Structures are given as C-alpha cells and as structure tokens.
Amino acid sequence: MKEKEFLAELEELALLNQTLALLDWDSQTGMPETAATERGAASGYLSGLAFEKQTGPKIKAALDYFSAHNDELSEIGKTVYQVTKKDYEELHAIPKELMVERSRLYSQAHTAWLKARQTQSFSDFQAALAENIRITKELIPYYKKDEATDYDVLLNMFEPGMTTEVLDQVFGELKAGLVKIRQTINEKGQKPDTSFKNRTMTKEQQQFFVKNLVAKLGFDFKRGRLDDTVHPFATRITRDDVRITTRWNEEDFTMGIFGVIHEAGHGIYEQSIDAKYNMTPVYDAPSMGIHESQSLFYEIILGSKRSFWEKQYPHFQKAAAGTFDDIDFERFYRSLKATAASLIRIEADSLTYPLHIIIRYELEKALFNEDLAVEDLPQAWNDKYEEYLGIRPENDLVGVLQDVHWSGGMFGYFPSYALGYMYAAQLLAAMERKLDVDNLLATEDYAPIKAWLTEHIHKFGRSKTPSELITAATGEALNPQYLLQYLTDLYYDVYQIDK
Amino acid sequence: MKEKEFLAELEELALLNQTLALLDWDSQTGMPETAATERGAASGYLSGLAFEKQTGPKIKAALDYFSAHNDELSEIGKTVYQVTKKDYEELHAIPKELMVERSRLYSQAHTAWLKARQTQSFSDFQAALAENIRITKELIPYYKKDEATDYDVLLNMFEPGMTTEVLDQVFGELKAGLVKIRQTINEKGQKPDTSFKNRTMTKEQQQFFVKNLVAKLGFDFKRGRLDDTVHPFATRITRDDVRITTRWNEEDFTMGIFGVIHEAGHGIYEQSIDAKYNMTPVYDAPSMGIHESQSLFYEIILGSKRSFWEKQYPHFQKAAAGTFDDIDFERFYRSLKATAASLIRIEADSLTYPLHIIIRYELEKALFNEDLAVEDLPQAWNDKYEEYLGIRPENDLVGVLQDVHWSGGMFGYFPSYALGYMYAAQLLAAMERKLDVDNLLATEDYAPIKAWLTEHIHKFGRSKTPSELITAATGEALNPQYLLQYLTDLYYDVYQIDK
Numbered sequence: 002m003k004e005k006e007f008l009a010e011l012e013e014l015a016l017l018n019q020t021l022a023l024l025d026w027d028s029q030t031g032m033p034e035t036a037a038t039e040r041g042a043a044s045g046y047l048s049g050l051a052f053e054k055q056t057g058p059k060i061k062a063a064l065d066y067f068s069a070h071n072d073e074l075s076e077i078g079k080t081v082y083q084v085t086k087k088d089y090e091e092l093h094a095i096p097k098e099l100m101v102e103r104s105r106l107y108s109q110a111h112t113a114w115l116k117a118r119q120t121q122s123f124s125d126f127q128a129a130l131a132e133n134i135r136i137t138k139e140l141i142p143y144y145k146k147d148e149a150t151d152y153d154v155l156l157n158m159f160e161p162g163m164t165t166e167v168l169d170q171v172f173g174e175l176k177a178g179l180v181k182i183r184q185t186i187n188e189k190g191q192k193p194d195t196s197f198k199n200r201t202m203t204k205e206q207q208q209f210f211v212k213n214l215v216a217k218l219g220f221d222f223k224r225g226r227l228d229d230t231v232h233p234f235a236t237r238i239t240r241d242d243v244r245i246t247t248r249w250n251e252e253d254f255t256m257g258i259f260g261v262i263h264e265a266g267h268g269i270y271e272q273s274i275d276a277k278y279n280m281t282p283v284y285d286a287p288s289m290g291i292h293e294s295q296s297l298f299y300e301i302i303l304g305s306k307r308s309f310w311e312k313q314y315p316h317f318q319k320a321a322a323g324t325f326d327d328i329d330f331e332r333f334y335r336s337l338k339a340t341a342a343s344l345i346r347i348e349a350d351s352l353t354y355p356l357h358i359i360i361r362y363e364l365e366k367a368l369f370n371e372d373l374a375v376e377d378l379p380q381a382w383n384d385k386y387e388e389y390l391g392i393r394p395e396n397d398l399v400g401v402l403q404d405v406h407w408s409g410g411m412f413g414y415f416p417s418y419a420l421g422y423m424y425a426a427q428l429l430a431a432m433e434r435k436l437d438v439d440n441l442l443a444t445e446d447y448a449p450i451k452a453w454l455t456e457h458i459h460k461f462g463r464s465k466t467p468s469e470l471i472t473a474a475t476g477e478a479l480n481p482q483y484l485l486q487y488l489t490d491l492y493y494d495v496y497q498i499d500k
Numbered sequence: 501m502k503e504k505e506f507l508a509e510l511e512e513l514a515l516l517n518q519t520l521a522l523l524d525w526d527s528q529t530g531m532p533e534t535a536a537t538e539r540g541a542a543s544g545y546l547s548g549l550a551f552e553k554q555t556g557p558k559i560k561a562a563l564d565y566f567s568a569h570n571d572e573l574s575e576i577g578k579t580v581y582q583v584t585k586k587d588y589e590e591l592h593a594i595p596k597e598l599m600v601e602r603s604r605l606y607s608q609a610h611t612a613w614l615k616a617r618q619t620q621s622f623s624d625f626q627a628a629l630a631e632n633i634r635i636t637k638e639l640i641p642y643y644k645k646d647e648a649t650d651y652d653v654l655l656n657m658f659e660p661g662m663t664t665e666v667l668d669q670v671f672g673e674l675k676a677g678l679v680k681i682r683q684t685i686n687e688k689g690q691k692p693d694t695s696f697k698n699r700t701m702t703k704e705q706q707q708f709f710v711k712n713l714v715a716k717l718g719f720d721f722k723r724g725r726l727d728d729t730v731h732p733f734a735t736r737i738t739r740d741d742v743r744i745t746t747r748w749n750e751e752d753f754t755m756g757i758f759g760v761i762h763e764a765g766h767g768i769y770e771q772s773i774d775a776k777y778n779m780t781p782v783y784d785a786p787s788m789g790i791h792e793s794q795s796l797f798y799e800i801i802l803g804s805k806r807s808f809w810e811k812q813y814p815h816f817q818k819a820a821a822g823t824f825d826d827i828d829f830e831r832f833y834r835s836l837k838a839t840a841a842s843l844i845r846i847e848a849d850s851l852t853y854p855l856h857i858i859i860r861y862e863l864e865k866a867l868f869n870e871d872l873a874v875e876d877l878p879q880a881w882n883d884k885y886e887e888y889l890g891i892r893p894e895n896d897l898v899g900v901l902q903d904v905h906w907s908g909g910m911f912g913y914f915p916s917y918a919l920g921y922m923y924a925a926q927l928l929a930a931m932e933r934k935l936d937v938d939n940l941l942a943t944e945d946y947a948p949i950k951a952w953l954t955e956h957i958h959k960f961g962r963s964k965t966p967s968e969l970i971t972a973a974t975g976e977a978l979n980p981q982y983l984l985q986y987l988t989d990l991y992y993d994v995y996q997i998d999k
Binding site: 012013016017019020023024027031032033034035036039040042043046047050222223224225226228238239240241242280 | 511512515516518519522523526530531532533534535538539541542545546549721722723724725727737738739740741779
C-alpha cells in the first residue's frame, strides 16, 4: 500500500461527495418539484456508493497498513490518515440493520412532524419522536468511547471534545449574563425606532447591495455563486465552486441581507481551507460550532458593529434608491439591533437567540440523561420559555414543533449555534489585540480580517480539533464572557444606557 | 435471473446517467469556470461507473439468460432487452486500449482545433484531424455488421439503418430541388425588407414572449426549466425534469426566440416518451435524426408558417412594448424568411441550411470511402461552397474549421440535421391529412398537434427504428419531396413568386 493509492481512493470519495452536493444544491434551487422522487433515488444510490467506499475494503486495508507503517506517510498523509480513521470508526460502528431501522424511523418521524405542524398538535408527533429517541439511545453504546454521559456522546458527534460539564458551565454563565442585560434594557433602555424597517426594498436592490458587500468581505464570486432558495444554506461543491443561497423579503430587507452575509461567512471558510487538503476528508470544518463561528462572525459580530454600518449605510441608501434617505444613520443603526422576546428561534434577535438554544440544550439533556418523558416535553418547553423569555407559546406550532432537527434524529446539534456565537466573539477579542478592527471596518479594508480568520481558523480544515483551534487562536479555552461583553457594549450603546 | 433484477440494474444505470446529465447541465449553465477541472474529474469518474455497469457482469448475465429464456420477459421487458443488447454489443465491441487511445486523440484534436481557429489556419489542425480519421478507420471493423461501406458504419451509429445508398439518392434530389428554388428566387423573387430586424428587444421581453409561446406549444415548465448558456441544448435529467437552454441577442431576437422553440421541440419529445419505458435505455430517441425532426418541426416547420405568425405576431408586438408597432404583419413575416447564401452553417437560413449539410456529407463520405486526403480538405470544402452556394470562404475559420464535430471524432453525425428536417416536413404532410393544422395554428390550439406527434413519434422511445417510425407515421419511407414542396410553397409566398 502506498500513500498515493490511499489518497486516490479518497479522491474518488471526494468526487462522489462533490456530486452529491450538486444534486442537493440543485434540488433546493432549480429542480422542478415533480422530479423529487427520482432525485431522491439518485441521491440515495450515490450516497450508498459513497458509504460503501468510505467503509470499504480499500480504506480498511489502508488504515490497517498505515497503522503499522505510519512513518511511511507524509505530514499531510498522517493528518489525512487520522481523520479518515475517525470517520471510518464512526461509520463502521453501527450494525447495518440498525442503520436501516434508523433511516426508516427518521423518515416516518419527519412525516409525523409535518402532520403535527398541520394540526398544531404535539400528540401527532409524540410517538414518532419517542421512537427517534429510543433508537438514538440504542445507538449510543456503539459510538461511546470515554464520554461521561449519554448526551455527551451526542454532543461529540457535532462538536468533538465538547461535554455537558463544559456546556453546563458556559451556558449557565451565558444565561445569567443575558438575563441581566435584558433586565437592564427593560429598566433603563431607550427603545429604538423601527417604524421604517418594513419599507419596500426590491430583491434586485438588496441583491446589488449585498453581493457587492460580501464580495468585499472576501467571498470570491469567481469561485462561487449566490442563488435563491426556500431554506438558505451554503455548500461546497468543490473548493473552487462554493455556493450560497438565500431567500428575500421585499418588506424586510434584514432577512436577505443578513442571510447572505451569514452564508457568505460559511462560504469564505469553505473557499479558504488550505488547498493541500483538497480532495481529502480533512477539507472540511472540524465541527458544526466552528463552521457556525465563521458565519456568525460576519453576520452578527461584524454585522452588528457601528463602525461597519457607518461605512455601509451610504451604500445601502444608494442601493435602496431613496427609500431610506430620510432616515439618518443613528436611527437606522439602532433599528437593526432592537431586541424583544419572541417564540421562534430562527426569527430571534442577536440578544435573545442564545436563550432559545439553551432551552433546547437543557431539554435534550433532560431527555437523554434525566429521563424527561417525551409526553412531558411540550409542558417543559413552554415552562422554560416563560421562565427565560417571559412569554409562553400559545400552541405547539410556535413551541416544541418549530424545529425540524428532532424529526431527523439530530439530538446534540443545537448547542453548535450558541458555541459558534461564543467562539465568534472570542475570536473578535483576539483579533482586536492584533488589528484595529473598527478602523478596518470604517475604511472597508476587510482583507486583513479575512486573512486573520484564514490564518487562525480556515486553513486548518479538520487537522485540529475545535478546542485546539480556539485555544491557539485566542490564547484560552472557550469563554462566554467575550460574547457577554460584546453584547453588553452593543446593547448599552443601542439602548443608550450609561455603564 | 428475474426480469425485476435486470430492470433494477438498468435503473441504477439510469440514476448514474441522470446524475451525469445534471453535472453536464450545471457545467454549461451555472458552474464557476474555475471548477472545470474537478467537474471533469467527477464526470469522468461517474462515466466510468456507468460504463462498467453497462458492460458489467450483471448485464451480461441478464442478456445471456434472456437470450435463452426470452419468453420469461414481459412485453416491455422484451423491448428493453433488445435495446440493452444493442448498446451492450456496441460498447463492448472495442478493445479497451483503443478506447483509451481514441479519447486521448479526440482530446488532442479538440485542443488543436481551438488553436487552429485562433490562427485561422487548417494546417494547425490537419495532423490531429488525420489521427482522428485514422483511429476511426481502425475502429470501424469492430462496429461493422452488414453495412456496405465504411461510412455506412458511421452513419449507423447516429441513424440506425441509414445508408449512403439512401442518402446519395435523397440528398441528390434535395440538392437539385434547393438549387432550383434558389435560382427562381434570384430570377423572379421580391426581396423582403429586413431593415428593422435588428431593433433592440430586451432579453426579458424575448423571454416573456417565448416562454409563454413554448408553454402553449406543449413544453411543460412544471416538469422542466429554461436557462441561459453559451451553446444551447436540451437535456433530460429525468422524465419529469427536462431542461432547455438558450442564448439571447438583444439586437437579433430571432436567435433567442427560434432557439428556444427549437430546444422546446427536443424538450417536448423528452417529456412525452411513454412513462412505461422510464428508467430504462428505451426512454430515449432512436436516432439523432428523429430527435432533430422534433426540434425542427417546431422551430422551422411550424415556426415558418404564416398561420402560426399571424396569431403570434400581436403577442410578439405586445411583448416588445411598441418596438415593432410600425411594422405590419406582412413586412414582419416576410422578414423572418429572407434567404441568402452564407458561409456559416449555424447562421444559415432555412432554405440554404440543407446545402451546408450536404457539403459535409459529401466530404465525410469522400474521406472514408473515397480516400480524399486530409490535406486536400480545405480546397474541397471551398470548392463545394462555391459550387453549391456561390460563395467561397476567405479563410479556414469561416470554412473547414467552423464546426466542432470532427475534432471530437463525430463523423457521420451531420446528416442527422438534414434527415430531421426532411422527416419533419414529411410528418407535417401526414399530420395535415388528419388535422387542419393551419386552423389549429390560427387559433393557438396546439394540443392536437402535440398529441399527434406523441402518438406517432414521441411515445415509442427507442422501441422502434427511425424508418419504422417514419413509415408508420407517414405511410411511406423517407421522401425529400415533402420538404422541397414545403420550401417551394413557403419561399414562393415570401418572395411573391407566382407558381
């Protein structure tokens, strides 16, 4: 066995994955709906080929051989070996009949979830959700290494190395801090004027503004594109073909504009991993949290900054062709950061968003580690919303049925969103020790910002773990105080509160 | 072996082909150019998988088994068996090393052709073209069954059953007839006014008009779409996902409008093959000529008719928002059908187009059957243009270097274009014996026209040969007189010549 053969097999796997990514992108952008069934068959068939290859005899032989002859591998080869081994062991862990059963249950649960949303009744989803939880619990022993609890195993699948012990600590701090900020705002804050936010801005006007903006931020349109979709996402077809998507609302420009900035953050990451890892499993993010740190860094961390909008608002006004000419910068900027408790996670503002995540984290942990009964979930959900946000869902549709994740068995995924947010704020603090970020934003000189992110995060791909990356980039482990400080400064400014 | 297993294997092949079609569509529409190399690798890899499957042990076992147990197959199964066997034998014919060499030579020749176009000099292409011809001649014995000449073997690959004997006859008649019409026009014709043809019509205006039009003609946009490209084409991703593409010229509306009608003709065909053949090799046209008969039927046969444009011109004028309001119907209609000798095939009008094809046919036949030397090709090309069209190319770029086909080893393909044209006119004549086509066009009642084509051509897929289809649909074998009569009537009308 030569390294070259090993890499050639992984390259074929990459070609299959490239194709799968295109099939999926197309099905969410241009494909006629009538073609869904046959598209599903094609994706299913190619996924099967990819799985067979990833767990097949050639990969197994290579892993066996290089386990004994690691010194025959180049530096890159060693990294590729480690990552391939990790994937192989995870994929190989589960007996095939359980995998088939899992797929069947997820598919049923998704159908039940859609039905329950129609009837606005959790009871139509409850049995299927219970089955998803049951099969997940049955599968946990196959994945378990040295994790302390069952839920730790699930966390690990999305954020390698993350534990409930760490999350209990950081989410505890985060929750306390957010509650305090919200309290202060309620007591002393001056509510921004948002009366003009729903003025019409055409799709073409929004597109013109935000495409220029994200190109300046560093998304390379020569190696990527932007399309319309229903559920926005970013996907790498190849390193030189990274596609982002968005939806537009002509009566709410924030949806399309911040949406595109968010996806461009993902896209810039995918375009910037070191080319030496191309066509190997190392060419990817090491976790969902790290990926999300990059989209949120652009969308919320930079995208909430006064210095950023001071430069961009004139461009925005021009793109809107007069619609906002009577709104001065101060009114505009403050309107962007108004905050209020709300029921729907994906519509939440940047202050309350982490509370939505913490609620889900606590409920998932209770389901897997503390025997919360599935039938008690809606009540627990509603109680937490009342406790943390002061509002109570009127029905399950705006409560426990709002997210798709659990219907697809994605337990342990939600914390990634808040982790990414905390990582992003911590990265900004580290970056500001080296760069005058506000000055760069004020002059649209975004290149050093992207270069810093590439140097400290992007380029490594999966060659480092999330905690290795964060510690090396910022000099310390995950620390929620950076996000709290960022949000305190931001919202005190916007709500005109003296410190 | 059960029929079910045989069909399941063919279904996997169909899923691979569906994926390959999407990869190709995307590379010609939205893909960033930088991604070309990796896209090529993905297409190459999947093509290899498709080839392995199509010539693999499962298909071979099925063909062997059902050769001896044909009675175990259903009616559909028998048809599928025949077509699969034909494909298997063709694909299997050539030794692998010759296939590899062929690919290498085609690739080199394409590069040489591009270079020669830059230098406008055939000498930069000559050696590579000679190699393409040499390898094709070497391959002919592997494909040869009972064909009379080498060139017959090549014809057969695109138009099964077609022979030089038939083509010499029909192209001879066609050429004589066209020369006569052109002579009459030159002597007695009134040249149409085309002074307004290059007025600006925006892409959006053209798109609005022609999308409505082809939807009415029968292209189902719920099961397809229209996109922009450089080299227009139609492709079936699946039966319910048929995609057509076009390019637009705002200073020449005929390019986009007739281009879309042409591709929609291909698309309607692909959407209308009997669903019972779906996911099998029978779901396709039996020849390039038959496929082209459908695009040309819509683009030129219907699209040249006075009754068609009488109804459509007001829609066109409205879409153009006043640009053509000063042009009366008569002037507009006649301008569409102006004819003049020209050097470039793809820009030729509907009267001179077949002469461009006949020239290529005669030259290909001379290259393969009559030892025309490659070095003598430019001279022979130019002489024929002078003889048949009365104009002589000033350089090779507007002469022998204009078509991509030979650089890719596609010898025997050109006749398909003229065959399609003759088939289309013959189909119209048969249709008119059953339907009052002019009245249907005058009332935009296109459904019976599409239904007739589906009933006599589309639905059969590859279950019948081209000549079986044409004979059954029209009551006789290929007969060029229908096209000549059509063109005589058309051009005498447009050029105001009394019969």
